[in-house]
Amino acid sequence: MEKTLRLKAKELLESGEVKVVIGYGWNRSKTRTTPVFITDPADVDTLVWNPLCVNNLSLYLTRKYKEIKALGRPAIVAKGCDIRNIVVLITEGQFKREDVFIIGMTCNGTVYKQDLWKGELTPNIMPTKCHNCDVRNPHVTDFVVGEKSTFTPPEVPTGMVYDKVKDLDSKSQSERWAFWVKEFSRCVKCYACRQVCPLCYCERCITEKNMPQWIETSAHPRGNLSWNLTRAMHLVGRCTFCGECERSCPVNIPLNLINQKMIGVVKEAFDFKSGYDEKTHPPMIVFSPDDKENFIK
């Protein structure tokens, strides 16, 4: 697959169809992958593809990355799950479909965190999203690299995150509250979760608005809770469960539980899952007379 990928990248750069290829490369010791930005066709051999390619590179397509935008039209190496984020960005008017060339990678799963890699991809080191993935054959692409995957996701979603959500749902409100207060108490307010999220593209995040100060910036329980709840609410109906926030959180707060819970709620209320069709607008940004609106009592 790497060979096809590199050839395509080369062709795209040489023809001038794109000016930069955003993909994955090795670190110095070839133990971890890291994002690379290839602008010179001579450098395409830097590109790699393997189960360590965890990053959701669609982040670099957002408006925060002015310098990357300035390089010119990008091609992006993307897994199906990453493409879901690109789709959300398009539906939210962040750019147009034709502004980006999507090199879709067929995928058999990645590791949850790169440190877990011991040379082989086994189910226990894969994130829940991979076990239930319906986009192993990437769904919105300009070019596909790799053999067609025959994987069919289980009828009823399975895996650690679903189990834990179910477990929490079965608890009383006060137990759930205690669970989250404890988890959030570790938050160090680094905002890595926000920075790594392709859908947190606001140029001025609400935490940084201080006239008035909506969210206390101190990492005390009150400030942490308001931060984490606010971020969660801002991702309802948008989050694709790519898991980047949880992966990046230096204190291991199980943010995927929140993400999956919200996804379940949106699915139930609107029968909508984000990131599949770039022509359908997400429920939170459309007005429809058919909305039940039974939350207004």
Added chain:
Amino acid sequence: MADKILKKADLGKLIESVTGKGGRFVAPTTDSRQIVFKKVKSAEEIATDYILARNSFKEFLFPQTEVVAEFTLGKDTVDMRGVEVHAPQTVIFGARPCEAASLKGMHALFTWDFIDEFYTKREDNTVVVTVGCTKADDACFCTTVNLSPASTEGADVYLREAGESYTVEAITDKGKKFVEAHAAVFGSGSVKADPLVMPEKIANIDLAKVSERLKDKTHYDDKVWPKLTRKCIGCGACTFVCPTCRCFDIVDEGTAFEGERRKNWDSCQYDTFTLHASGHNPREHQHQRWRNRFMCKFNFFPEKFSGKGCVGCGRCVRVCPVRLDITEVMEEFSK
């Protein structure tokens, strides 16, 4: 000759001896699937098989958030009140030699043009007990910045693993007093220390060259900055886990009429770090912010305070979501 030793089985007694006198005992422990420095109450909580804790122990000297004053607003008055510094007797156990070496720089900064008692009082009451490393990973690079698992810089007491015991070496007066104060727990014997593991020095890095090149400010607009660091997402996680990062922000929080003034960690990796009220930002792009972090480590800080700006612990490399490796930049600047 018999040496001073600490039996691993006696760690619990040491904890009791410290906490019994009202002190806090901080050690690496497992919390939420990773090793972190935390206050512990028993020896069972202490992790034994670890390379380095995810956080540095700086948060016990320089907490992430702390109240430095309280205020009440009246009709035409502001009543500002100082608060007591919370500085309990503290033992940091199981720190690594690299991170202990950060203390000199920390001290220099917090006593620079103003004595920050919130730091110094805590520092006075803290004993740092390091344990030489018998394990390392590919992010460790202490030997590249002229430190090693054998360095004792910044440590009050230096231990080495020796089978079921530790060898004990008191380095500073504070360390000697600590060993004396808990003499009942320490024993003597003749044990053989386990071999230390020395991370390989990164061949293409020359620290002198790095600082030489950084001194010449023409590198400021060098294309190499965006090239190497444009992948940085500005999350600041690197600065939060770094033992030598010490930037903070002062904020007032509270209701309309009363509140507290807090000192909170800040990071030069945030765009708001240098954002002016006018809207202008002298470090508009992420690579410029990253350049600042690198300059701080290898130029401004060592020049100004002669302390180490980077101790080679590799925390920033491990925590970075995009695996931006500071040593790869050091390599580039050694050319």
